[in-house]
Amino acid sequence: MTIEQRVIIRVPMARKGRAPARITEKAADAWDEKKGPRCVALRSIRAAAIAVRNGVDLILADDHRYRARLEKGCDAAAFYSGFYVEPDEDGSLCSGRDELQARGGTSCAIESFKRLIAVEPDD
Structure with a gap:
């Protein structure tokens, strides 16, 4: 007899609710993308958000954000109610x-991670 264990981690969205009507450029413009790591520790992910069509923003325990x-071909709107990850x-x-x-x-496969830096608003 073989016993296998399967663990799936659920990542909730930062704001619960219905699917966004559309993803706006304004939300994407609030962040600058910089080169990110190849991997992110699962234990540090606290929530997620959608700001662009082809990416999901991960909000970490230390308030850093990675996209x-x-x-190609994946629409981030499909993840509006959260997602699962098999560690x-x-x-x-x-x-x-x-x-x-x-x-x-x-x-959807993850192509890359980008480190997000908040853009300073113009006065």
Whole structure:
């Protein structure tokens, strides 16, 4: 007899509610994208948000933000109600290896991570 264990981690969205009517450029313009890491520790992810069509913003416990850029053809709006991740042995979510699974069934690979820096508003 073989016993297997499967763990799935659910990541909630920062703002609960219905699907966004449309993703606005204003939301995307609030952040500058810089080069990010290859992997993000799953234990540090606290919530997620959608600000661009092809990415999901991850909000970490230390208030840093990273944008998971999704593979071509994936629409981030599918992840409006949160997503699931199957953790690897290293406990990290990595680009080029892992994928996000929407609660509705959509699955998208992560192409890259971008570090997000808040843009200073113009007065």
